[in-house]
Amino acid sequence: MRALNISIVGATGVVGAELTRLLEVSPIPVNRLRLLASRNSAGRQVKFRDEICFVEALDDIGNLETDSAFLCAGSAVSLEWGPRFAAQGALVIDNSNAFRMDPDVPLVVPQINPSALSDRPRRGIVANPNCSTIQLVRVLRPLVTALDVDQIIVTTYQAASGGGRTGIGQLRNGTRAVLEGGSGPPAERFPVSLAFNVVPQVGEFDLAGVTLEELKLLRESRKILAMPDLRLTSTCVRVPVENGHSEAVYLEFEKPVLLEHVHELLAQEAGVRLYADGIREGYPTPRFITNPEDVHVGRVRVNPENPRGLWLWVVADNLQVGAALNALLIAQLAIVNRVIGK
Numbered sequence: 001m002r003a004l005n006i007s008i009v010g011a012t013g014v015v016g017a018e019l020t021r022l023l024e025v026s027p028i029p030v031n032r033l034r035l036l037a038s039r040n041s042a043g044r045q046v047k048f049r050d051e052i053c054f055v056e057a058l059d060d061i062g063n064l065e066t067d068s069a070f071l072c073a074g075s076a077v078s079l080e081w082g083p084r085f086a087a088q089g090a091l092v093i094d095n096s097n098a099f100r101m102d103p104d105v106p107l108v109v110p111q112i113n114p115s116a117l118s119d120r121p122r123r124g125i126v127a128n129p130n131c132s133t134i135q136l137v138r139v140l141r142p143l144v145t146a147l148d149v150d151q152i153i154v155t156t157y158q159a160a161s162g163g164g165r166t167g168i169g170q171l172r173n174g175t176r177a178v179l180e181g182g183s184g185p186p187a188e189r190f191p192v193s194l195a196f197n198v199v200p201q202v203g204e205f206d207l208a209g210v211t212l213e214e215l216k217l218l219r220e221s222r223k224i225l226a227m228p229d230l231r232l233t234s235t236c237v238r239v240p241v242e243n244g245h246s247e248a249v250y251l252e253f254e255k256p257v258l259l260e261h262v263h264e265l266l267a268q269e270a271g272v273r274l275y276a277d278g279i280r281e282g283y284p285t286p287r288f289i290t291n292p293e294d295v296h297v298g299r300v301r302v303n304p305e306n307p308r309g310l311w312l313w314v315v316a317d318n319l320q321v322g323a324a325l326n327a328l329l330i331a332q333l334a335i336v337n338r339v340i341g342k
Contacts, residue, residue: 001029001335001341002029002031002341003029003030003031004028004029004030004031004067004068004335004340004341005030005031005032005034005065005066005067005068006023006028006030006032006033006034006066006067006068006069006070007033007034007035007036007064007066007068007069007070007085007090008020008023008033008034008035008036008069008070008072009036009037009058009069009070009071009072009073009077009081010036010037010071010072010073010074010077010095011035011036011037011041011046011055011072012035012037012038012041012044012055013037013072013073013164013165014161014164014165014168014319015072015095015164015319015323015324016035016037016070016072016073018319018320018323018324019070019072019323019324019327019328020033020035020046020048021324022320022324022325022328023048023328024048024049026328026332027332028328028331028332028335030048030049033048033053034053034056034066035053035054035055035056036055036056036057036058036061037055037056037057037058037073038057038058038059039057039059039060041055041057042055042056042057042060043055058073058077058081064084064085064087064088064090065088065089065090066085066088066090067090067091067340067341068090068091068092068093068331068334068340069081069082069085069090069091069092069093070093070095070327070331071085071092071093071094071095071096072095072323072324072327073096074096075096075097075098077096078094078095078096078098078099079098082094082098082099082125083123083124083125085124086123086124086125087124089124090124091120091121091124091125091126091331091334091339091340092124092125092126093125093126093128093327093330093331094125094126094127094128095128095323095327097130097212097216098127099123099125099127100127100129100130100216100219100220100223101219101220101223102123102125102127104121104122104123105121105123105125105126105127106121106126106127107127107129107220107223107224108126108127108128108129108224108330108333109129109134109137109138109224109326110326110329110330110332110333111138111141111269111270111271111329112137112138112141112224112225113224113225113226114333117330117333117334117337117339118337119337119339120339126330126334128323128326128327128330129220129224129326130213130216130217130220130322131158131162131245131318131319131321131322131323132156132158132213132216132217132236132245132247132318132322133216133217133220133221133224134316134321134322134326135245135247135295135314135315135316135318135321135322136154136217136221136247136249136314137220137221137224137225138269138271138272138295138321139249139266139269139272139295139297139312139314140152140221140225140249140251141225141269142265142266142268142269143251143262143265143266143310144225144227144230144251146261146265147253147254147255147257148253148254148255149230149231149251149252149253149254150231150252150253150254150308151231151232151233151251151252152230152231152232152233152249152250152251152252153232153233153234153249153250153252154217154232154233154234154235154247154248154249154250155234155235155236155237155247155248156202156213156217156234156235156236156237156245156246156247157237157239157241157245157246157247157248158202158213158236158237158238158239158245158246158318159238159239159241159242159243159244159245159286159318160189160190160194160238160240160241160242160243161242161243161318161319162202162238162245162318163189163190163238164189166188166189167189167190167194168242168243170185170187170188170189170190170193170194171194171195171240171242172242173185174193174194174195175195175196175240177195178195178196190238194238194239194240195240196240197240198237198238198239198240199237199238199239200235200236200237201236201238202214202236202237202238203215203216203236211236213236214233214234214235214236217232217234217236218230218232218233218234241286241287243286243317243318243319244285244286244287244289244315244316244317244318245286245315245316245318245322246285246286246313246314246315247312247313247314247315248311248312248313249311249312249313249314250303250309250310250311250312251309251310251312252306252308252309252310253308253309253310254308255308256307256308257302257307257308257309257310258302259300259301259302262300262302262310263276263300266297266300271293271294271295272294272295272296272297273291273294273295273296273297274297274298274300275296275297275298275299275300276300281298282298283298283299283313284296284297284298284313284315285315286315286317289315289316289317292317292320292321293317293320293321293325294316294321295314295315295316295321296314296315296316297312297313297314297315298313298315299311299312299313300312300313
C-alpha cells in the first residue's frame with residue numbers, strides 16, 4: 001500500500017491532537033500530514049514522526065486534495081468543508097453530528113458494523129458516532145445479539161473534555177476559584193458552572209425536554225446496531241471529571257438472564273475489559289482505567305427484584321474510544337477494504 005496524504009481539520013483541539021498522537025504510533029504509512037485549524041492557531045508547530053508540521057489556517061488553503069480528511073472541528077465546519085474535501089476525492093471521516101443520520105453516510109464502529117464500509121460511501125463521507133454512543137454500543141452488541149432485549153435505560157456521567165479545551169479549562173478554572181473562596185467564572189461551555197457540580201443537561205433541549213445528547217444515544221444506537229425498533233431512553237449528565245465518560249446501563253430482557261452467560265458474552269468481546277468479580281477486582285473509574293483503548297465494564301449484576309433485568313457500569317476514555325481511536329480504526333478499515341490507499 002502506498003503512503004497516504006492525510007489532513008486533520010481541528011488539529012489543535014483535544015480530539016484533533018489526540019488523533020495526531022494516535023496516528024503517529026499507528027501502522028498507517030503517511031506521506032504528508034496536513035494540520036488545519038483556525039487562523040488563531042496557524043503557525044503552531046507539531047512534531048510528527050521525526051518531522052515538524054506547521055498548522056495551517058483552514059480558511060486560507062487552496063488545494064484540498066488528500067486521501068483522507070479527518071474533521072474534528074464541529075458540525076458547522078463539517079457541513080461546509082466535508083463535501084468540499086469529498087468532491088476532491090478524499091474519504092472524509094467526520095467526528096461531528098453533521099452527517100450521522102444521513103442515510104447515505106455510514107455510521108461506523110469497526111468492531112460492530114464493519115460491513116457498512118465495504119464500499120466507498122456515496123457521499124464520500126463516513127460518520128464517527130458520538131462518544132457516549134460508541135462505548136455503549138460496543139457493550140450492547142454481544143448482549144442484544146444473543147438475547148432478546150425489551151428495553152434499555154441509560155444514565156451517562158460525561159466528562160468536561162466532551163466540551164473540548166474550553167470545557168476542560170472551565171472545569172479547572174472554576175474549581176480553582178471555588179477552592180480559593182470565590183464563586184468561579186460564569187458558565188461558558190456548559191449551561192451552569194461544572195466545578196463541584198452535576199449538570200443534567202448535555203446539548204440543547206427539544207420541545208419534549210429531551211436533550212440532543214439523549215437523542216443521539218437513541219438514534220445512533222439504532223443505526224449502528226441495525227435495530228430500528230430498539231427501545232432505549234437516557235438521561236445524560238455532565239460531571240466534574242476532566243476525562244473519561246461513565247454510564248449506568250440497565251437492560252431488561254424478554255426472559256430471565258443468567259449472570260454467567262452475560263460474563264461469557266462480555267469476556268469474548270474484543271476490546272472490552274470485564275471486571276467479572278466486583279468484590280476482588282473492583283470496578284472501573286474514569287481516573288484510573290489502565291488501558292484507554294478498551295471499554296471497561298464492571299458492577300455487572302442481575303436485578304434481584306427482576307430476573308430479566310441486568311445492570312452494567314461502563315467506562316471509557318471519550319477522547320480515544322469515543323472519538324480519535326474510533327476515527328483512526330475507520331481509516332484502517334477503509335485501507336483494508338481498499339477504499340483508500342489503492
